[in-house]
Amino acid sequence: MRYWLLKTEPQTYSWDQLVKEKKTLWTGIRNYQARNNLRAMKPGDVAFIYHSGDDKMIVGVAKVTTEAIREHTSDEGDWVAVEIEALTPLAREIGLEEIRNSPVLSGMELLRQTRLSVSPVTNIQAEMIFKIGKTKPPTE
């Protein structure tokens, strides 16, 4: 089981919306590296949801429930989406500043590749997010 981070602008699609809908198809990824990350996802993987823009913080934990599915759009190219399901909000949200200041979290791909909207999270980083976020990791 692997961990991931999904970035979203809350004005476009927010964590609250995901909670309301319970699950959603994570579509609209139009970047090859992000697409490759989507393709590497497996059902049961865990995805942290990060709000960019005004919020700039990790807000919630979701579960990947499908493999990457081909996205049928008018766009040229071979794009995919995965379905995710809301698991739990972080009891304590983790802001960008705190991510930068944490020796563990500052290694996150989120900081190294700021424009990448789907990025991998290591097990150690995930543990730290749950710890700082005062949230229990999901149990299978």
Place this chain on the structure above:
DNA sequence: GCCAACGTTGGC
């Protein structure tokens, strides 16, 4: 509003 960091496009 500005800028850094990329990604994309098109000319050569």
Place this chain on the structure above:
DNA sequence: GCCAACGTTGGC
């Protein structure tokens, strides 16, 4: 294949 110009994302 290289590079300049341009567009986009995201933080400040």
